[in-house]
Amino acid sequence: MPETVLPEGAAVADAPIPPAPDDVHTRVIDWFAEAARDLPWRRPECTPWGVLVSEIMLQQTPVVRVLPRWEEWLHRWPTPAACAAAPSAEILTVWDRLGYPRRALRLQAAAEAIVERHDGEVPADPEALRALPGIGEYTAAAVSCFAFGIPEVVVDTNIRRAHARIFTGVALPGQTYTAAQRRLARDLMPDTDDDGGRRACAWNAATMELGALICTARSPQCAICPVADLCAWRAAGSPPPTEEQKTRGQAWAGTDRQVRGAIMAVLRRGEPVQAETLLAGLPLPEAEDDQRRRCLDSLVRDGLAERRGDIVALPGVLGG
Ligand code: SF4
Numbered sequence: 001m002p003e004t005v006l007p008e009g010a011a012v013a014d015a016p017i018p019p020a021p022d023d024v025h026t027r028v029i030d031w032f033a034e035a036a037r038d039l040p041w042r043r044p045e046c047t048p049w050g051v052l053v054s055e056i057m058l059q060q061t062p063v064v065r066v067l068p069r070w071e072e073w074l075h076r077w078p079t080p081a082a083c084a085a086a087p088s089a090e091i092l093t094v095w096d097r098l099g100y101p102r103r104a105l106r107l108q109a110a111a112e113a114i115v116e117r118h119d120g121e122v123p124a125d126p127e128a129l130r131a132l133p134g135i136g137e138y139t140a141a142a143v144s145c146f147a148f149g150i151p152e153v154v155v156d157t158n159i160r161r162a163h164a165r166i167f168t169g170v171a172l173p174g175q176t177y178t179a180a181q182r183r184l185a186r187d188l189m190p191d192t193d194d195d196g197g198r199r200a201c202a203w204n205a206a207t208m209e210l211g212a213l214i215c216t217a218r219s220p221q222c223a224i225c226p227v228a229d230l231c232a233w234r235a236a237g238s239p240p241p242t243e244e245q246k247t248r249g250q251a252w253a254g255t256d257r258q259v260r261g262a263i264m265a266v267l268r269r270g271e272p273v274q275a276e277t278l279l280a281g282l283p284l285p286e287a288e289d290d291q292r293r294r295c296l297d298s299l300v301r302d303g304l305a306e307r308r309g310d311i312v313a314l315p316g317v318l319g320g
Pocket residue numbers: 162165166214215216220221222223225226227228229231232233234
């Protein structure tokens with residue numbers, strides 16, 4: 001049985017007493033077996049490409065918004081080769097309102113690299129995954145684990161928060177993924193000797209789901225939590241987050257992201273449009289001219305739009 005993991009940096013006398021990881025593993029994995037959402041990228045028939053697409057789409061975007069886009073994406077481009085061959089304008093149109101549309105172009109760039117370097121098959125190896133355009137530490141670990149059963153340490157914001165509460169006794173883990181949190185996540189992984197990593201992968205998936213459904217950032221549902229009696233934060237009396245632990249909410253109204261989103265919504269209609277007409281017609285009365293122009297310029301710079309003279313469109317639409 002793994003040893004109890006003491007929170008890094010806490011004086012032993014003041015530290016909440018963290019539970020034995022093995023007890024938490026069993027509770028959370030059993031809960032997951034009953035309560036997990038039936039998501040298409042979790043089904044056995046889902047391909048590694050389907051898992052990779054889901055992981056990119058789910059970054060900073062809720063499941064409910066991802067589901068229809070994921071279905072459409074996989075329907076149109078069931079393989080990396082199909083995605084790599086698609087016009088970028090179509091890629092951005094199908095991405096629709098998922099937000100952060102550079103992710104769509106990076107996903108297509110990853111598909112191209114998979115075709116070139118891996119004969120069109122998503123690699124299982126986390127290093128090979130990380131070498132793909134736009135694939136970071138988290139996505140590489142998640143794809144290796146969820147698509148191939150390789151017991152990589154997977155840490156997203158939900159997992160980080162659940163670890164912090166259950167084992168460290170704090171309300172929130174803070175903005176930054178610290179070295180101490182990284183060590184804790186690694187130390188918490190179940191042994192892989194006996195089952196080749198099956199339990200470790202289940203732990204990753206189950207903790208992520210616990211953080212998404214029960215141990216949420218704003219209103220943890222401790223009354224129905226499978227580890228309520230083991231949780232160090234609860235045992236400590238559920239202390240509120242410190243200012244340092246609080247994450248800044250992401251503003252939307254009035255931001256460049258909102259203006260960029262409005263411009264992209266017009267371009268996704270598919271027709272080239274006069275820049276001045278487009279910018280003047282944005283349904284954002286608060287946005288100044290300068291901001292509108294700056295946002296259009298940044299979309300062109302990011303490769304999300306192209307401009308010829310005063311005409312703008314999605315990339316590739318204006319032709320050679
Ligand atoms: S008891 Fe509450 S804070 Fe602790 S893991 Fe469960 S939901 Fe989160």
